[in-house]
Amino acid sequence: MNQMTPLRPNRPPMPDDDVCWDAFSRRDRRMDGQFIGAVLTTGIYCKPSCPARHPKRENIHFYPDAAAARAAGFRACLRCRPDEVGRDRLAVEAALALIEGAEAPPSLDAIAAHVGYAPHHFHRLFKRETGLTPAAYARTIRADRLKQALEGESSVTEAIYDAGYNAPSRAYADAVRHLGMTPSAWKAGGRGVVIRHMIAPTSLGPLLIAASDRGLVRISFDEDEGDLRGRFPHADILPADAAFAALARQVAALVEHPADGNQRGDLPVDVQGTSFQQAVWDALRAIPPGETRSYKQIATAIGKPGAVRAAGTACGDNVLAVLVPCHRVLRSDGGLGGYAYGVARKKRLLERERDR
Incomplete structure (x- = not known):
């Protein structure tokens, strides 16, 4: 698998215990990767969205990550597999970097190969984490580039090709979807x-x-x-x-x-x-x-x-x-x-x- 470097290595501060317990109680998938819940009675640690039966409030302790839970003597839950959360998020970050740095939108197969995942599995993972498919994210990146190029001094045609489009038809379709008007109308304010x-x-x-x-x-x-x-x-x-x-x-x-x-x-x-x-x-x-x-x-x-x-x-x-x-x-x-x-x-x- 290719070596992946996080684009955003700064971890946000861990939520306080009350926020963690609330997220754990609701099995809030959005909080996966933000903290780990370690169950004192079983000796295992889980991610917030773990489907297993919840312990009593007094029998759970929260840690910022899996490494801290392991250092405290807990082992990973075999049901929710909390150690995979960090790897999944790192893979999505690497995919974002690949898409943002590419001149032309990379294929799903190319993105999945880059991060070491099966294409269909990574397609679901990427959409779950970002709310967009890889193809939709790539379209928004090109539309952003087109918007910036249209705001510059180049002509509409030059802006289309500067943004990485191979033909005006695709640019016009993306512009209508993301800018709300054709490139010519956008250029004219x-x-x-x-x-x-x-x-x-x-x-x-x-x-x-x-x-x-x-x-x-x-x-x-x-x-x-x-x-x-x-x-x-x-x-x-x-x-x-x-x-x-x-x-x-x-x-x-x-x-x-x-x-x-x-x-x-x-x-x-x-x-x-x-x-x-x-x-x-x-x-x-x-x-x-x-x-x-x-x-x-x-x-x-x-x-x-x-x-x-x-x-x-x-x-x-x-x-x-x-x-x-x-x-x-x-x-x-x-x-x-x-x-x-x-x-x-x-x-x-x-x-x-x-x-x-």
């Missing part, structure tokens, strides 16, 4: 893109809803047409028509029933974001209604446990309030933390989900 909008009354205050012909571009409280024009200075901002009004009513209903947002995968979305931001936003939508996560858990869920601050920034960059539920992220100590539209609204949204 969104000129010619039509955005319709309306302000819907809700029980938590007026809600601005805006969409291009491809999908929603903005959902926010306490904003108006002027704010929208500031965000999209070169777009044609128009009032709602009948088709858009029907979409807006569905969005506004999420304020009264925010838990329904997880089931609304049919609502079209047209947002711009880096591959990291997209991964964070996908992780937010994966949080079950009525539950919350910390910024550290979000960073871990996308395979970058050291990027806690960046995960918080990506949550703050979310442009689709309620639909992408950044209100479900709390501070590590369980506090509500901040929210772009006020902590009182965040609290109300969480209460409504828990009540349901």
Whole structure:
């Protein structure tokens, strides 16, 4: 197997015992690799998601990693195999480095061979750790490069080839998916893109809803047409028509029933974001209604446990309030933390989900 060097060797601090016990009790897979639970009555240590029967609280001790548990005299659980967690995460990090450094997207077979795993097994592992398949992650990397090239001085054609595309057709398809518009429209600053909008009354205050012909571009409280024009200075901002009004009513209903947002995968979305931001936003939508996560858990869920601050920034960059539920992220100590539209609204949204 090829030698693999971690891209992000700095381990985040181990959670306190109460957080560890809560994660262990819920068998929280997102916390695998963050700590180890050692059972005093059996002499074995397990990862948080271990499916075995739980011991009593007083019979478990938590360690930062498997090495510390072994040094204390415990042996690995044969059911959850906790020693493999570190190897899996290291393999995903090596795959991320390979994809990010390649001029053209490597094949699944090439990635799996590089990290020493069977292709189909690693495909499932990579998606579980990052929320994306290797191919989808490679597409976002190229789309990011295309975005940067389009913002430079080169022509559209030069930007397409500078980003690593062999033909314009693939670049246009990726640009529409990740940038929300064609490369030519992006280069022109969104000129010619039509955005319709309306302000819907809700029980938590007026809600601005805006969409291009491809999908929603903005959902926010306490904003108006002027704010929208500031965000999209070169777009044609128009009032709602009948088709858009029907979409807006569905969005506004999420304020009264925010838990329904997880089931609304049919609502079209047209947002711009880096591959990291997209991964964070996908992780937010994966949080079950009525539950919350910390910024550290979000960073871990996308395979970058050291990027806690960046995960918080990506949550703050979310442009689709309620639909992408950044209100479900709390501070590590369980506090509500901040929210772009006020902590009182965040609290109300969480209460409504828990009540349901």
